[in-house]
Amino acid sequence: MMKCVYCKKPSIRNLQLSELLGLAKIPRCCAACHSLFQRIQQEDNRHCQGCQKGVSNLDIAQSRYCQDCLTWIARYPNYAFCHRAFFHYDKAFQAWLKQYKFMGDIQLAQTFIVELQELRKRYKSFIFCPIPLSEERIKERGFNQVSEMLKAAGLPFQELLLREKHQTPQAKKTREQRLATPQPFVYQEDKNKIEGKNILLIDDVYTTGQTMFHAASCLFPQSPNKVQTFSLAR
Ligand SMILES: [Zn+2]
Ligand SMILES: [Zn+2]
CATH class of the missing domain: 3.40.50 (Rossmann fold)
Structure with a gap:
């Protein structure tokens, strides 16, 4: 029986074929705990394209970068900004x-x-x-x-x-x-x-x-x- 590493409760779940074959990692965190965390949508235009900070459309209408990134871009002009x-x-x-x-x-x-x-x-x-x-x-x-x-x-x-x-x-x-x-x-x-x-x-x-x-x-x-x-x- 596997125990969730976060809530420490036993978690019952059938393994998928890829997991049985060792092709995929078996999750160590139960589905309920996992659903607590919110994934960032990768290509969401409400996020700064430099660092993925959530900003309103108005803020990035001009540059697509947040204020912090604009500061960094000025300091490191040769650096390609792409934090994920x-x-x-x-x-x-x-x-x-x-x-x-x-x-x-x-x-x-x-x-x-x-x-x-x-x-x-x-x-x-x-x-x-x-x-x-x-x-x-x-x-x-x-x-x-x-x-x-x-x-x-x-x-x-x-x-x-x-x-x-x-x-x-x-x-x-x-x-x-x-x-x-x-x-x-x-x-x-x-x-x-x-x-x-x-x-x-x-x-x-x-x-x-x-x-x-x-x-x-x-x-x-x-x-x-x-x-x-x-x-x-x-
Ligand atoms: Zn859990
Ligand atoms: Zn940014």
Whole structure:
């Protein structure tokens, strides 16, 4: 009997042929829990085309980009803006993330193993690179929530970056403070060369884009072919 990793209730469900044959991952989260999370419609014109933030048509009538993305575009004119995410960062997602990340329920790393398989197809030639935590944060939490999810989904990844000491949590800062935080990442020189390679930076949540752009700017001097970003929610 399988138990749902989120609600911990036994879940009874017949396996599909592809799952029996090992061609598809067996969901570890029950249908009821799964229905709590809202997928972002990929090509919805009510979303910013740079980061998928939900914005009213009026806001993007001119540029199709949200205010945050316009700031980034001005700062990184050569960067192709195409952040993608699976879910809306709503109350349900926040509750899940709290249980996973802050209460340390590591079983939850398995919640989205089925969805994460989509990354294999969508980012075929990419090296997956999770956004790192600082050493202190890893000690305190015991795991990197992104790396654990990729491991659970069987997706190979490389930890190309290191993060220096965490400062004030992003959530406790104003938008202005967040956009002005100093670079917290360093590229790990001893890693495989990424020159000419495609890199996908992966985080759990995307808010202003600050974290992703700090991480991306650490990779640019290594001359990757392309850097793109992905988060579970935004
Ligand atoms: Zn459940
Ligand atoms: Zn945007």
